[in-house]
Amino acid sequence: MSEAVFREATAEFRTQSVPLSHLSLELGHLYMEDFEAGPQRLREHFAEVRVWADAARASVARRTGLKRPRISTCFLIDDYFTRFSTPAELIPLVLKEAERAGLVIDYLARESGCAVADRIEIAESVLHRLVESPPPGSHGGRPTVGQTGWLANGQRTPLTKRAALGEVTGWQPPQETAARNHSVFMDVELWSEQDGRRLWSCPFLAAVWQLARLGLLRHLGEPVLVPRPWNGEDFPQDWDRLPPLLQLNPQAAAFSAYRTCTLMPNRFLAVEDAVRLILDQTQVTPVALQQVAERSAREGLAVPEAVAQRATYVFYEEPVDGRLGKGT
Amino acid sequence: MATALGRPARPVLACGEVRTCLLPSSHALDGRAAAQLLRLRADEPVLVSERPIMYALSPEVLTGVDCRLPTSNGADIRAVGTVIARAALTGGRVLQAGAYFGAPATGPETRRPWGHYLVRPGLVEPVGKLPEQATAEGVLRGPGRGELDLGMISEGLLSRLMRHPLLDRTVPLKSRRTDLRWVARRGPADEGPSLERFALGEDGLRTVELRLPEAVPAAAAAGLCEDLALHDWLLTTVVHLVTRGGLALPAVDHLLHLWMPRSHVEPVLSPLWDVLEHSPGFSRQWQNLVQRIRDQLAVQTVRLLQHRSDTTSASAK
Numbered sequence: 001m002s003e004a005v006f007r008e009a010t011a012e013f014r015t016q017s018v019p020l021s022h023l024s025l026e027l028g029h030l031y032m033e034d035f036e037a038g039p040q041r042l043r044e045h046f047a048e049v050r051v052w053a054d055a056a057r058a059s060v061a062r063r064t065g066l067k068r069p070r071i072s073t074c075f076l077i078d079d080y081f082t083r084f085s086t087p088a089e090l091i092p093l094v095l096k097e098a099e100r101a102g103l104v105i106d107y108l109a110r111e112s113g114c115a116v117a118d119r120i121e122i123a124e125s126v127l128h129r130l131v132e133s134p135p136p137g138s139h140g141g142r143p144t145v146g147q148t149g150w151l152a153n154g155q156r157t158p159l160t161k162r163a164a165l166g167e168v169t170g171w172q173p174p175q176e177t178a179a180r181n182h183s184v185f186m187d188v189e190l191w192s193e194q195d196g197r198r199l200w201s202c203p204f205l206a207a208v209w210q211l212a213r214l215g216l217l218r219h220l221g222e223p224v225l226v227p228r229p230w231n232g233e234d235f236p237q238d239w240d241r242l243p244p245l246l247q248l249n250p251q252a253a254a255f256s257a258y259r260t261c262t263l264m265p266n267r268f269l270a271v272e273d274a275v276r277l278i279l280d281q282t283q284v285t286p287v288a289l290q291q292v293a294e295r296s297a298r299e300g301l302a303v304p305e306a307v308a309q310r311a312t313y314v315f316y317e318e319p320v321d322g323r324l325g326k327g328t
Numbered sequence: 329m330a331t332a333l334g335r336p337a338r339p340v341l342a343c344g345e346v347r348t349c350l351l352p353s354s355h356a357l358d359g360r361a362a363a364q365l366l367r368l369r370a371d372e373p374v375l376v377s378e379r380p381i382m383y384a385l386s387p388e389v390l391t392g393v394d395c396r397l398p399t400s401n402g403a404d405i406r407a408v409g410t411v412i413a414r415a416a417l418t419g420g421r422v423l424q425a426g427a428y429f430g431a432p433a434t435g436p437e438t439r440r441p442w443g444h445y446l447v448r449p450g451l452v453e454p455v456g457k458l459p460e461q462a463t464a465e466g467v468l469r470g471p472g473r474g475e476l477d478l479g480m481i482s483e484g485l486l487s488r489l490m491r492h493p494l495l496d497r498t499v500p501l502k503s504r505r506t507d508l509r510w511v512a513r514r515g516p517a518d519e520g521p522s523l524e525r526f527a528l529g530e531d532g533l534r535t536v537e538l539r540l541p542e543a544v545p546a547a548a549a550a551g552l553c554e555d556l557a558l559h560d561w562l563l564t565t566v567v568h569l570v571t572r573g574g575l576a577l578p579a580v581d582h583l584l585h586l587w588m589p590r591s592h593v594e595p596v597l598s599p600l601w602d603v604l605e606h607s608p609g610f611s612r613q614w615q616n617l618v619q620r621i622r623d624q625l626a627v628q629t630v631r632l633l634q635h636r637s638d639t640t641s642a643s644a645k
Contacts, residue, residue: 010359011377125371131410133442134392140411140427140477141484178441219371283390283410283446285372306443 015221015287019254020295021070023060024213025053026262027103030077030094032084039093044319046101049263052314053103056261064301070253075105076209079239080112081202087235087242095248106252107227113244114208115200118226120219123200126208127190131283135177152187153177153277188274203274207282210275210311212245215256215292216284227255258296258303259310266315279308339430339451341460342512342546343467345478346426346554347486348561349505354498356420356582359384365492366415368485381588386415390449391427391481394439397452398466398475403459407431407476409445409452412547413485416554419586422561424554425486427478428510430546431458450546452476464511468535479507501578503565508534508557512549515539523600526556534560538600548594555593555601559610562586566617570624579621587614 027049034041053073060069075094084090091108098105115123135155154176176183190204211217212225228243229250236242245255262272284307296303303310351357357365362384363374372387390410397407413427428450435453445451471477490497515522521544525537536553562583569579589611590598604610 006379008377008379010373011375013373013375121370125369128369128371131390131392131446134394134408136394136406136439137474138393139395139471139474140391140393140481178439220373280441280443281446283449286447286449289447305447306441307447308443 013221015218015285015291016223017288017291017295018215018223018256020215020292021072021253021255021257022064022066022259022301023056023069023071024255024257024260025056025071025073026213026260026264027053027073027075027098027105029262029264029268030075030090032078032082035084035090039097041319042094042097043100045265046098046103048316048319050101050103052263052316056263056314064299070257072106072253072255072257073104074107074109074213074255076109076111078111080110080115080200080205083239086237087239088237091235104249106247106249107255108246108248109209109225110239110242110244111205111209112239113225114205114212117224117244120224122212122217122219122224123204123208125219126204126211126217126282129283129285130278130281133177133281135175149190149192150187151190151278151281152185153280154179154183154185156185156187186274186277188277190278203271203278206271206275207278210260210279211282211284211307213256213260214258214307214310216288216307218285218288258292258301259312261312261314263314263316265318267318269315272313272315276308276311279311280306282307338432338542339546340433340514341458341464342428342430342540342549343464343478343510344426344428344546344550344553345482345507345509346424346550346557347479347482347505347507348422348424348557349486350499350501350503350565350582351417351421351423351495352490352497352499353495354500357417357494358382358420361494362417362420365489365494366417368415377592380591381586382419383592384417385592388412388414388449389485390446392442392445393452393476396475397431397454397458397463398469398471399459399462400465400469401459401462403462405459405463406455407435407452407458408439408455410449411452411476411478411481412450412550413481414550415485415489416592418558421582421586422558423486423489424558425482425489426550426554427481427485428546428550429478431463433458433460460513464513464537467511468509468537470509478509500582501565501569503561503568504532506532506534506557506561506564508536508553508560510536510538510549510553512538512540512544512546515541517541521597521600523603526604528560532564540597544594544596548597552593552597552600555590556604559587559589559614563610563613563617566614566621570617570620577625580625584618584621587611587618 028045057071060071154174157174158172174185176185188203189201191198191200217224225245227245227247229247359376359382363376366374366384366386368386368389374384374386376384392410394408397405411427411429415425417423429452430450431452434457435455521540524539527535538549540549566579566583590601
């Protein structure tokens with residue numbers, strides 16, 4: 001038939017697959033305050049992380065039954081909310097302290113790469129993929145999350161309105177859609193406007209980061225946030241000149257993986273709960289989802305169906321500054 | 329329709345609604361502009377084909393629903409899932425927005441976590457057993473209060489597109505929008521697809537009933553129904569222009585070249601057009617109209633020429 005003979009490139013669309021490890025293990029997330037606390041803080045961080053990293057590796061080995069499962073490690077530096085130091089100054093310090101704890105950082109990412117990478121507006125694309133969990137009674141006409149900038153796990157407390165006769169209706173509680181007996185209602189701010197420009201929230205960028213690590217992001221069918229190799233040259237003086245995702249270890253397993261494990265101080269618990277809320281309402285490109293599902297199943301390690309279930313965490317107690325002799 | 333885990337979700341019923349109207353623009357959009365208009369999300373392309381006619385199809389967007397399904401017998405059946413909406417522009421001129429979903433015969437007894445539904449885009453699962461027949465009839469009749477409203481979803485998409493800054497909101501000819509509701513029930517395994525009914529109702533409402541083998545996805549049925557809706561709209565619009573006896577020129581300029589049945593229909597469903605070609609004979613009627621418009625124009629041209637030659641010879645004297 002003519003369909004097979006005649007083809008038009010603009011009328012077709014293919015989704016590329018990406019290489020996948022068993023686990024993407026995040027060794028930390030560096031913010032300015034961590035940096036300002038000095039190298040001791042980093043040292044303490046990595047010493048603690050080492051313990052849990054070993055546990056995560058052992059867990060994957062047990063689950064896969066493999067002696068050497070494919071595990072890649074990554075580290076994220078915030079250059080989005082605050083700019084501090086320079087890559088030339090900071091990265092060697094991070095690598096040194098990681099090495100001291102016996103850890104290897106395979107991939108290094110900049111947080112702003114989760115907003116825009118290689119001129120692709122990744123966060124904006126993910127925003128368009130949000131499909132809100134409909135509270136009971138939703139029959140097709142709800143304002144989209146794109147208009148409000150907030151995403152909840154249920155129905156908000158209704159605005160108090162004066163009824164026709166002037167009486168004020170009482171307060172009504174919010175309601176979690178998937179509540180079991182009682183609600184744990186959560187409402188997450190996805191962005192704010194600052195000086196006419198959109199500032200993505202930390203949980204939203206962290207959700208994008210999880211999707212990248214799970215190999216589920218595409219732009220017009222092509223993978224995004226693709227690691228760029230590092231050839232041992234000096235790191236630049238300017239964050240903008242650093243690739244959004246840098247492969248530091250040439251022998252590293254693939255950056256993206258079937259599952260992620262994130263090791264972080266327990267103050268991030270609320271942020272990561274918000275990340276799960278976002279992931280739970282994000283519709284990933286079906287073909288990318290299918291590719292991951294098929295390959296993981298073929299390896300006998302089928303991923304959980306829901307994307308948010310593929311992310312695990314270890315929240316550890318934060319190093320106390322006093323113990324580190326800084327006295328702040 | 330396959331799920332993320334390769335397990336087919338096996339809908340036994342697919343339902344949809346498509347709105348068709350003239351693009352509110354003084355000129356037809358080219359492929360580039362069409363792609364701009366239909367760019368509903370940044371990370372997926374608008375598919376544009378130039379042959380045999382310019383046709384652009386938007387990426388799909390999902391709407392989450394948790395409500396009662398419309399049923400003809402008043403059965404109270406809750407369903408949860410996502411409805412797919414998409415838009416198409418044909419010949420840079422005719423805009424369509426549609427919404428559709430598939431439903432399996434049975435669903436879980438309670439609502440599952442939302443992630444379950446998001447990996448099954450376009451599937452709306454009944455809580456319990458689906459009353460197939462009653463739901464199909466209910467959808468064709470239209471939703472009651474609080475029931476799943478495909479019209480509202482397609483209308484929402486259409487009005488979003490109509491507000492696009494690319495459009496100058498000037499129309500070259502008068503036309504009315506049409507609304508086509510469709511249902512496709514699963515047919516026996518050993519039978520091919522069939523078109524059971526195509527009915528013209530009042531107020532521009534059309535209804536289509538299909539029977540499809542399991543292998544035919546809901547998206548293909550939606551594609552067929554968009555094609556039927558498009559050609560039905562063309563017929564309706566041109567018939568209206570001709571019978572009102574107005575100037576046929578705008579129709580010639582903007583619509584006559586758009587008649588291309590089945591050009592974007594999945595090959596497996598293409599034969600369903602034969603039924604309509606046989607009776608009432610969609611293309612026959614169209615050819616008839618085209619001939620009538622050409623005759624009208626020829627007569628006008630002859631009159632015009634005659635009038636000119638009369639005036640020239642008069643002034644030569």
